[in-house]
Structures are given as structure tokens and as C-alpha cells.
Amino acid sequence: MKTTAIVPAAGSGVRLGEATPKQWLEVAGRPLVVHTLERLAACGAVDRIVLVVDDPGRAEAVLGGFDLPKLGPIVPGGVRRQDSVRAGLAAARDADLVAVHDAARPLVTPDLVARVIEVAVRTGAAVAALRVEDTIKRGDEAGLVRQTIDRSGLWRVQTPQVFRTQWLVEAYARADQEDLAVTDDAGLVEAAGFAVTLVPGEAINFKVTTPEDLALARRLLAGSVRVGHGYDVHRLAEGRRLVLGGVEIPFERGLLGHSDADVMTHAVCDAVLGACGAGDLGRHFPDTDERWQGADSLDLLARVKDIAVDRGCRPIQVDVTLMAEAPRIGPYVEQMKANLGRVLGLPPGEVSVKATTTEGLGIIGRGQGMAALAVVVCREES
């Protein structure tokens, strides 16, 4: 039994009101439609995906950068949704079943797709749908209630909608003859006289239609947050440069270390590594390795960021505190923030640099060294 998914993605998103159609908006680092395609592909029962878009050439260029192994033909759509699905259907006729799923439902789960397909294998036509739980009223243009509707037996229909390919082909042929207009494919299949089975859908599989939906989808697709903590200490010595947050500061002594001993940047590095569970700076850049002799710590931070991003963990905020008796770093703070932000790819508002003395107490108070503490927040990319 071969199943091809048809993904209509040729709408213009009028109700959302963005200049770019919603399916191409970037959400959690990828175009919305990529999330949808990835989730459909993650369903073992889907063999191939036909994508219907406004401009196939441009879509191919955008999607080329993503790993979408089941993606097959990309075909041009039509004016109405049903015209787009018809175009997709023409490229899916060799399949036993077709599973139509809106590009604008990026939170569909592979499990739901599998369940709807499973029912359609038995019945020939199945759609994901939710029972109406709220009371339903009909209102007029002025916002006055005209009627309270009995909600028993009412369902809100979603996609995926899965059909025997032959049934959907027949339903579309009939729709053309009779000039039927519908907002879902099951509507045509019903009109052609086939029985359609309702399969319990999922609330999270909502369609991105309004700005509120988009905000919710962004939050749900953003993944969870991870936090890392870093701490570092370096001894002060004569004849060394003092480099903090990538800024060289005129001072009578500098920090001692294998690299440039930028204690502030090292604390940030360890916090990033901590957030993604990748150990510490010493493990990745051991001081026994000549390559890191005199290294620019901002360069080490860039490498650390790459390690984190490879692990699906992207820094989104950093807060660092320097502990030093002298000098005052106030005049250099903006430059330090700019350096750390540039390397981590963060806007200035997401980088905080501050300093404290230890009131003359301890090794730092006696001016024997400096320490730094950092906290980094990372976003886990889905």
C-alpha cells in the first residue's frame, strides 16, 4: 500500500496579513513549511510527498538547503485551495492512498498521520477532526446572538485527510463538472457519495491562520531552553597583556595563561559548553596542545558556539560578571558586549557584562588574580 502526501502550500495568507505567505515565514530557524514536511516524512506510513506551491523554482531553491528525503515533485498550485490540491493529485496518481495535509499545520504529529492513514486503509476515506467542546452560537454582523446551535455531533475538521486515490480523483472530476466549491477535500468526497470516517485529531495540529496562531506556533516550535554556567580564574602577572571580553585594557599587569587568558570569555565558553552538555574548555582546547598557545579567546568562543549549534543548542542570552579589584572596566563594557555578541550572533540587548570587586577580600581582593562567572541561555532547536 503506497501513500503519497499532498501538501498544498500555494496560498497567500491574507488573514495572517504578512508580506510573505505564512508557509515561507521563518519559524524556529526554518521556513514553516519545512517543519510540516519534516513531520510528514517522519511518519513511516508516508512514502513520498508532493508539494504544491506558487513558484516551484523558488521553492526548490529554498528547500534545497534542507534534508527532505521523501520530497518528490514540486508543482504549481491554483487560485483556490481545491485547485492546488487538484494539481498535487495529478502528480500523485500512482499511489494507492493520498494524504492531503495543509502546509499551514506545522505541528502535526507523525502519530496522527499514521492513525488517519490506518483508518483510510480500512475505510477508503478518513479525516482528522476534533469534537466541538465549546457552545456554538450564530451571530449577526453587529455581533448580536441570533441562535444557539446544538453542538452534539459537531466536529472541527483538520488535515490530514486520507483517501483512496481513485476516490479523490473521481470526487475532483465530479466537482469540476458540477462546479462545486469546498474548503476541504472530504467535502468533495462526500459530495461524490463516499463515506468519510472521522478520526480523533489533536488540538496541537491547529492551522496557522491569524497572527495569534503564528505566535503560538513560534512558541511551540521553538523547543525548550537550556542553561549553562561557567566559572574561571586566572592569576595576574607582570609582563602580560590584560584582555577581557576581547578588549585589551591598559594595566600594569595581565592575566597569566596558555591562551590570551581572557577570563571573561573563558567563563562564557564554559557556560555555552555546559548548556549543551559538551564538557569544558580544557577538554576541547587542552593547554598541552600547541595550537592554543596564545590563542585569541574570542576565536575559541566561536568554535565553542559551533560545537553548541551542531548539538542543536543555540545561545540566545548571556550574562557575565567579572570579579576584579582593578582596573575599572566601565569604559570598555560596550566593546566587550559587542565582541561577545558578534561571536555568539546575539543582539546587544541579549549580552550583559558587569563587574564587581570583592571588597579587598581574598585572592581577588589582594589583586592576585581575576575571576569571572557567566550564565548562558540556549534555545534547543527542534
Ligand code: CTP
Ligand atoms: N492553499 C493552496 N492554494 C491556495 C490556497 C490555499 O495551496 N490557492 C494552501 C495554503 O497554503 C495552506 C492550506 O492550503 O497551506 C490551507 O489554506 P489557508 O489556511 O486558507 O491558507 P491561505 O489561503 O494561504 O490563507 P488565507 O485564506 O488567510 O489567505
Ligand code: MG
Ligand atoms: Mg485560504
